Amino acid sequence: MIPVLLIVVPLLAGLISFNLKDASAKGWTLFASLVTLGITLIAVALPEGSKQLAVNAEWLTALNSRFSLNVDGLAKILCLLTALSFPIIFIATWNEQYKKARNFFGLMMLSQAGLIGVFLASDALLFYFFWELALIPVYFLASQWGGEKKVQATFKFFVYTFLGSLMMLVAIIFISQHTRDHSFSIASFYGLKGMISAHDQTWLFWLMFVAFAVKMPVFPFHTWQPDTYEQSTPAVTMVLSGIMVKMGLYGIMRWLAPVLPIGTYLWGDAVSTLCIIGIIYASLIALRQDDLKRLVAYSSIAHVGLMCMAIFATTESGIQGVMIQLFNHGINILGLWIVVYLIEKQFHTRKISELGGLAAKAPGLTLLLLIVTLGNIALPLTNGFIGEFLMFNGIYTSQSTTYNVVFMVTAAISIILAAMYMLNMVQRVFYGPVNALTEKAVDIRLNEKMVLGFIAVLIILIGIYPEPLFHLTKDAVESVLAKMYVKP
Amino acid sequence: MNAIIISAVLGVIMMFSGIFLKKNSSIAALAILGIIILLAVTIMEMSGYHFFAVDTHGMLFFDAFGLLFNCVAFAGTLALFLLNAKDIAAIGNNPGEYFALIFFVLCGIAIASSFNTLLMLFIGIEIISIPLYILTGSDKRNLKSNEASLKYLLLGAFSTGLMLLGIAFLYGASEKGSFFIDELAIGKAAASPLLMAGLLLITTSLAFKVSAAPFHFWAPDVYDGAPTPVTSFMATVVKGGAFIAFIRLFGDAFVELKSQWQIFIAILAAATLLIGNITAVFQQSVKRMLAYSSVAHIGFMLFALLTLNTLAREGTILYIAAYSAATIGLFAILAKMKDHGFEGFNGMARQYPKLALAATIFLLSLAGIPLTGGFLAKYYMIASVMQTGHFLWLVILSLFCAAISIYYYFRVIQAMYFKEGQGQHLEVSAGFSGWLIVLAIIVILLGIFPQWLIDRLYIIYL
Numbered sequence: 001m002i003p004v005l006l007i008v009v010p011l012l013a014g015l016i017s018f019n020l021k022d023a024s025a026k027g028w029t030l031f032a033s034l035v036t037l038g039i040t041l042i043a044v045a046l047p048e049g050s051k052q053l054a055v056n057a058e059w060l061t062a063l064n065s066r067f068s069l070n071v072d073g074l075a076k077i078l079c080l081l082t083a084l085s086f087p088i089i090f091i092a093t094w095n096e097q098y099k100k101a102r103n104f105f106g107l108m109m110l111s112q113a114g115l116i117g118v119f120l121a122s123d124a125l126l127f128y129f130f131w132e133l134a135l136i137p138v139y140f141l142a143s144q145w146g147g148e149k150k151v152q153a154t155f156k157f158f159v160y161t162f163l164g165s166l167m168m169l170v171a172i173i174f175i176s177q178h179t180r181d182h183s184f185s186i187a188s189f190y191g192l193k194g195m196i197s198a199h200d201q202t203w204l205f206w207l208m209f210v211a212f213a214v215k216m217p218v219f220p221f222h223t224w225q226p227d228t229y230e231q232s233t234p235a236v237t238m239v240l241s242g243i244m245v246k247m248g249l250y251g252i253m254r255w256l257a258p259v260l261p262i263g264t265y266l267w268g269d270a271v272s273t274l275c276i277i278g279i280i281y282a283s284l285i286a287l288r289q290d291d292l293k294r295l296v297a298y299s300s301i302a303h304v305g306l307m308c309m310a311i312f313a314t315t316e317s318g319i320q321g322v323m324i325q326l327f328n329h330g331i332n333i334l335g336l337w338i339v340v341y342l343i344e345k346q347f348h349t350r351k352i353s354e355l356g357g358l359a360a361k362a363p364g365l366t367l368l369l370l371i372v373t374l375g376n377i378a379l380p381l382t383n384g385f386i387g388e389f390l391m392f393n394g395i396y397t398s399q400s401t402t403y404n405v406v407f408m409v410t411a412a413i414s415i416i417l418a419a420m421y422m423l424n425m426v427q428r429v430f431y432g433p434v435n436a437l438t439e440k441a442v443d444i445r446l447n448e449k450m451v452l453g454f455i456a457v458l459i460i461l462i463g464i465y466p467e468p469l470f471h472l473t474k475d476a477v478e479s480v481l482a483k484m485y486v487k488p
Numbered sequence: 489m490n491a492i493i494i495s496a497v498l499g500v501i502m503m504f505s506g507i508f509l510k511k512n513s514s515i516a517a518l519a520i521l522g523i524i525i526l527l528a529v530t531i532m533e534m535s536g537y538h539f540f541a542v543d544t545h546g547m548l549f550f551d552a553f554g555l556l557f558n559c560v561a562f563a564g565t566l567a568l569f570l571l572n573a574k575d576i577a578a579i580g581n582n583p584g585e586y587f588a589l590i591f592f593v594l595c596g597i598a599i600a601s602s603f604n605t606l607l608m609l610f611i612g613i614e615i616i617s618i619p620l621y622i623l624t625g626s627d628k629r630n631l632k633s634n635e636a637s638l639k640y641l642l643l644g645a646f647s648t649g650l651m652l653l654g655i656a657f658l659y660g661a662s663e664k665g666s667f668f669i670d671e672l673a674i675g676k677a678a679a680s681p682l683l684m685a686g687l688l689l690i691t692t693s694l695a696f697k698v699s700a701a702p703f704h705f706w707a708p709d710v711y712d713g714a715p716t717p718v719t720s721f722m723a724t725v726v727k728g729g730a731f732i733a734f735i736r737l738f739g740d741a742f743v744e745l746k747s748q749w750q751i752f753i754a755i756l757a758a759a760t761l762l763i764g765n766i767t768a769v770f771q772q773s774v775k776r777m778l779a780y781s782s783v784a785h786i787g788f789m790l791f792a793l794l795t796l797n798t799l800a801r802e803g804t805i806l807y808i809a810a811y812s813a814a815t816i817g818l819f820a821i822l823a824k825m826k827d828h829g830f831e832g833f834n835g836m837a838r839q840y841p842k843l844a845l846a847a848t849i850f851l852l853s854l855a856g857i858p859l860t861g862g863f864l865a866k867y868y869m870i871a872s873v874m875q876t877g878h879f880l881w882l883v884i885l886s887l888f889c890a891a892i893s894i895y896y897y898f899r900v901i902q903a904m905y906f907k908e909g910q911g912q913h914l915e916v917s918a919g920f921s922g923w924l925i926v927l928a929i930i931v932i933l934l935g936i937f938p939q940w941l942i943d944r945l946y947i948i949y950l
Contacts, residue, residue, distance in 0.1 A: 060864075062802065062942050143906050155898065161892040170883055175873045194825045410912075483560040 002043045002052050003069035003120045006079065006111050009036050013136075014109030017102050025102035028092070029109055033086040036112065040083035044076050047474055052214035055318055064176070064183040069117075073476030076471070077323060078243075078250055079121040081330040085242050086112050092338045092451045093235045096345075098145060111137040111239060113308045118247055124172045124184040127255065128165070134247070138239065145233040153227040160224045160336050168251075171204045175259065189259045190483055198262045205263030208256045209271065215248035215302045218271070219278030229297040234341035234365040237293070242334045246326050249304065250310055253319070258483035265485040267424055268312040269401050275309040276410050278302070284418035287424070292340045292350040295425060296333065299376065302414055303329055309411060310391035313401070314484050316477060318394020323473040325387030328375070328462060332384060335372035335455040338364065342444055343429070347437055352425060357434030361441035366430045368452040375459040377419045383462035388415070399486055489540050489550065490529040491558050491598040491638045498522040500590035506584030516573035519587040523569055526594065527562040530555060534644065534944070546668070547605045554601035556805055556944050557732045561597050561725045564812040568725075570923045571820035572717040579626050579715045586626055589619035590721060597729035601736070605667040606655045609733055611698060613651065616729055617644050620722060624714040636713025643696070643706045651693035657686030669741040669872075679745050685740065687749060691756075694737070697730035700756050700790060701763040704783045711779035719775070720819030722814035723782040731789055735804055746796070753794045754879055761787030761889040766868045768896045775828040776817060777896050780867050781854060783812050784893060790824065791869040795876050798915025802942045803868025809941060810861025810934050814850035821847055824914045833900055842921040843914075846928040853931045855897040856890055861934030866890065 013032030017025045042059070046053055059067035071079070099102045114134030121127035135158070142154040172184070178196050179188035196204065214221045229237050257264045282301035289295040307325055310318040342365060343358075344350050359366040371382070378384035396408040444452070462469060502519060509515050529539065534555050569576075576590075577583035597614030603609040621644065625637025659665065661683035662672045673683065692703065699707035699711050711719045742749065764784030771777040789807055792800035821843055837844040853862035870886065873879050903909075934941065 057867075060939065062939060063867075129858045132863075136852070136857060140905070143902070151902055155902070158898070159891060159894055162894055163887065166887040166890055169867070170870065170874070170887065173867075173874050177875060 001055070002039060002046070003055050005039050005146075006036065006043065006083075006116050006120065007069075009039065010109045010116065011113035014106045014113065014414050017106035017109060020102050022029075022101040025105040025440060026094070029105040030087060030090045032081070032109060033090060033112070036116075037083040037087055040079050044080055044472070046071075048072060059123075060125070063125065064181070066123050066183075066185060067126060068123045068185060069120040069126075070122040070186075071120060072479075073346050073473045074250065074253060074323060074480075075119045075149050076472055077327050078246055079116055081246065082112060082115050082119070082243050085238065085330060088334060088338075088451050088454070089238045089242075091447050092238075093341065094447050095445070096233075096235070098233075099404065104145060105446065107137040107141045108235065108239070111141065115243055115247070117397065119250060122186040124176060124186070124189060124255065126184070128169055128172060131165055131168075131251075134244065135165075138236065138244065140234040140242070141236045142228060145236065147231040149227070153224070153231040157224040157228040160221065161211075164211035164214035164221075167207040170390055171207035171441035174200075179308075186254075189255070189424070192259065196260070198266070199246070201260045201263030202266055205256070205260050205267050208260070209252070209267070210250040212256065213274075213308075214250040216245055216249070216308060217248070217301065218305060218308055219274050219281060219301070220279065222282070222301050225301065226294050226297040230291070230293045234337060234344075238334055238337045239436050241268055241297070241337065242330045245300065245304055246330060247328060249307055249322065252308070252320070253480050257311060257314075258480055260482060261485035262425070264312065265314070265400055268314070269403060271312050272309045272401065272403075272407050275305040276407060278305040279309075279411060279414045280417075283414050283421065286421040287417065289421075290352050292343065292425070292429075295352075295421065296336050296340060297323060299336075299418065299421065300329075300333055302418065303376075306388070306391060306411055306414060309407065311394045312342040313391075313404070313407075315392045315394040315397050315399070315487055316481055319334050319480055320470070320473065320477045321387050321390025321392075321394055323477060325384075325391065326464065327469060328383040328387050328459075331455055331458055332372055332375045335368075335452060335459070337375060338448070338452055338455075339369045339372065342448060346441060349437070352428050354435075355429045355438055356432040357430070357438050358441055359430040360434060361438060362443040364443045364449055365452075368449070368456050369430065371456040371459055372452075373422045375463070377422050378415060381460065381463045383459045383466070385463060386466045489537060489542055489544075490533045491526060491546070491562070492548075492595055492602075493540050493542075494527055494529050495591050495595040495598060498526060499595065501590045502584050502588035502591055505587075506582060509584070512574065512577040513942065515583045515587065516577050516757050517584070518568070519573055519576075519590075520566070522587075522591065523562060523566045526591075526784065527559065530558050530562060530613065534559070540628060546864060547608050547906060548599070548601050548602045549604035552945050553801060553805070553945075554732065554736065556941075557601050557728065557808065558598055560805060560809045560812065560943075561601075561728055562594065562814055563803055564725045564728075564809075565594060565721070566789075567816050567923070568717065568720055568820070569815065571816070571920060571927075572720065573821050575715075576717045577821045579717070580628055586623065586718075589623050592619045593623075593721075593726060596783075597725065597732075597932045600729050600733040602735065603733065604669060604740075605659060606669065607667050609737060610651060610655060611673075613730065614648065616726060617648070617697075620718075620726065623721075624710055627757065628717045628719065629662075630713075630715075632713040633715060634713075636710040639706055639713075640710045643932070647693045647696035647703075650689050650696075654686045654689030654691075654693060657682055657689060661686055662804060669737060672741045673745055679748050684748070687745075688752070690737070691749070691752065694730065694734045695756060698727055698734060698788050698789075699783050700788050701760040701774050701783065704760070707783055708776055708779040712773070712776050716775065716819055716823035719779075720816050720823070723778065723814050723819070724808075727782065727786070728808040728812060731786070731804070731808070735793055735796070735801075738793055739801075743796055747865045749750055750794060753790060754882055756884055757787050758791035758885055759787075760784070760790060761886055765889040765892045769892060771827045771896070772830065774818075774830060774833065775822055777830075778815065779820075781893070781896070784889065785854070786868050787889070788866060791873050791882070791886075794879065794882075795872045797872055799868055799872035799875060802887060802945060803872055805945065806861065806868055806934065806941060807865035808936050810853055810865045810931060813927055813931050813934070814853040814862060816855075817846060817850040817924055817931075820920075821914075825912060827912055830899055830903050831909065832912055833903035834907040836904040840916065840921075842925060843916065846921075846924040847904065848901050849928040849931055851897040851901055853935070857934060860934045861931050861938070864935055864938050868926060
């Protein structure tokens with residue numbers, strides 16, 4: 001019952017919001033997102049395998065597809081991230097005025113329903129449905145509210161992802177036709193065990209991987225991302241980079257690596273190489289960026305590339321690290337976007353070169369940004385450290401590649417580069433001389449302080465005591481790893 | 489049988505309705521009543537009520553597939569009438585006749601979906617075509633309408649000639665000298681040259697009727713020139729009827745010779761997909777864009793002809809239903825507009841939010857986005873090809889074509905929602921918007937619960 005509520009509550013809230021008055025939509029959706037958060041917390045608290053966490057009903061019987069949802073550790077952590085992010089986003093952007101606000105907030109809730117559906121679906125066709133359902137509202141959100149070139153940028157994003165998803169659809173159909181009972185259920189997908197030849201797995205792998213790679217995005221499928229992030233309105237950018245990016249990583253862990261283990265093994269090195277190129281390339285570009293939004297966008301490409309690489313390392317510590325980092329990266333990047341949004345709102349510019357000396361004028365903002373930044377560059381005692389340490393450990397000890405040292409060292413460079421561009425940004429924006437623009441700067445408001453403070457507390461809390469996250473994902477890590485191909 | 493006779497009778501009634509009914513609206517109401525009756529008797533025939541006992545000597549054969557298609561076609565026509573009956577009546581001075589011709593076309597469709605001999609196929613296709621030549625030119629004062637009609641007549645007559653020649657060849661090639669389709673290729677391991685020639689000729693002719701490339705050149709001009717409600721009818725119901733005839737012919741007569749003709753159909757499908765989608769990108773008028781989009785969709789439907797398996801049969805019904813619903817809805821809006829260019833849609837979301845919402849759902853369905861009927865329709869087609877284990881290149885090609893189609897469908901959505909502009913004033917009644925929303929809901933229902941439609945294929949009392 002709970003999984004259905006998790007989808008239906010935001011869905012209905014969104015549909016209701018379309019019919020509300022513009023003024024009341026904001027409060028209504030915040031309330032609905034808090035209700036969703038409440039339900040998620042209940043779901044997270046319930047022990048795994050309990051009856052309330054699974055739904056399995058008849059749906060498309062002709063196609064052998066069932067409406068089945070299941071909440072396991074991996075789903076829990078991502079639902080928690082999704083459910084937590086939406087209220088944070090709503091509160092952080094509370095003072096933003098939108099044209100046709102009811103449509104804006106309605107679409108936001110619809111996208112939340114789609115996202116949670118993606119994470120819960122345990123039927124491949126249903127997964128595909130939600131995968132697209134999450135995309136459509138975001139398309140309208142990003143095209144209607146945002147910068148001047150929003151329509152073109154979003155359209156590029158849409159075509160990329162749509163073509164990727166169609167490829168995934170072909171792979172899904174092919175795989176389901178090869179399962180024993182010709183069904184789409186995840187159990188049959190996992191039960192394939194050698195029924196798809198290694199040769200077929202090699203091309204099926206790419207059909208699916210491209211869909212996920214576009215979402216993450218992994219080099220060379222990333223070109224939509226900086227444009228879209230830059231042009232979208234802040235709240236939408238937060239959804240895109242905080243949560244939607246995780247759909248790709250989630251897809252690999254749930255639907256690709258365990259289903260096509262041989263293909264995953266054979267192409268592991270190729271994917272890791274792409275990730276390495278992406279990490280270094282994005283980090284170097286981030287280093288040279290003058291635009292705050294683009295800087296965060298490229299930094300996200302680098303971080304996600306590392307996470308993708310860690311999955312293909314096929315080690316317990318690597319996958320454990322990814323699962324934790326899914327949550328941490330979501331929280332950290334949300335914090336960064338909120339800071340960027342606050343700066344842009346106050347000074348109407350995102351150019352690093354035009355800012356400076358904010359620390360003296362806005363001490364609250366500076367302190368909180370510093371914590372978020374430290375989390376993002378994975379300093380010990382922040383949440384980023386735990387995840388990245390585990391991932392590096394996983395990549396280094398990987399048995400599925402012979403290049404693990406090379407991968408490890410080149411990826412480690414990314415940490416140094418990340419520290420360079422993040423601290424460089426902090427220094428140039430917050431320290432140094434005050435200029436004419438930042439002269440009149442004021443500190444952030446209470447609601448903004450609250451959400452950023454909350455994020456900062458989470459960053460430190462998880463950094464010191466990550467045990468609950470480990471506990472949540474332990475079983476999921478083992479079940480993913482058990483199905484992957486590890487070289488004997 | 490019910491539908492064939494009743495539709496012909498209704499056609500005659502509509503023809504004379506102009507004498508007794510003076511008001512356009514009452515003629516339109518009579519037509520709506522007529523199509524509801526037609527739909528009802530077809531549904532009753534599916535439930536086992538036969539009103540007429542006519543011995544056709546096996547020349548007609550009624551099965552669930554054909555009857556269900558008839559239901560879909562009549563429901564599509566009903567949707568067309570509910571949305572555009574007034575526009576049909578306003579085409580010219582003889583409102584009753586336009587409806588009469590449409591009913592005659594429906595009669596032809598009912599025959600084409602139940603033929604069991606080549607003669608009945610020919611008669612069915614001709615009964616469909618001849619009223620359409622007239623309907624295309626029914627806007628007599630419009631030069632483009634006249635041009636379209638003449639073009640359609642000339643090319644249509646040519647393709648009819650090819651079909652007759654093909655039928656003659658097939659008749660000659662059949663061992664028993666029979667027109668019955670199940671005896672055409674009986675006991676033949678390989679097709680004789682004569683049979684193959686006949687098959688190719690008839691394929692060409694039917695490809696022309698469904699506007700598959702490279703026999704599609706008439707479609708954009710005719711669709712553009714014909715009065716919009718007629719275009720809507722031609723692009724959906726009529727096209728579906730011709731396609732069902734195609735499927736029935738190949739499925740019943742030549743399925744055993746599959747290996748010999750499959751590659752032709754695959755090439756036909758690939759060419760149709762490519763030409764339809766790529767040409768649609770360059771159109772400046774939404775009406776022409778939809779014409780090319782209808783060509784592109786035939787490319788997908790041809791997948792069913794290629795495979796002829798269970799998924800293909802189920803998928804054909806679903807595809808025609810989903811495609812027709814979406815296309816009729818879009819043409820209904822176009823029929824109310826004077827400017828058929830993409831700019832005509834600018835800012836529509838602000839002026840007519842309901843229309844824009846419905847149009848968006850139709851466009852998403854045509855583009856094949858999940859939760860709409862269009863997605864499942866495409867799904868069935870792709871899955872049916874993948875089930876054969878061959879023609880993976882065709883599937884991959886179709887993916888790229890589907891991605892291209894996003895471009896031109898979303899151009900309309902972008903115009904409606906994201907472009908500023910004082911759109912044109914449309915005369916739409918509350919009823920029109922209401923029915924449009926109902927149609928949009930049907931499109932979504934087809935995407936979530938296609939089961940209730942597909943199950944009809946297997947629940948039958950004949």
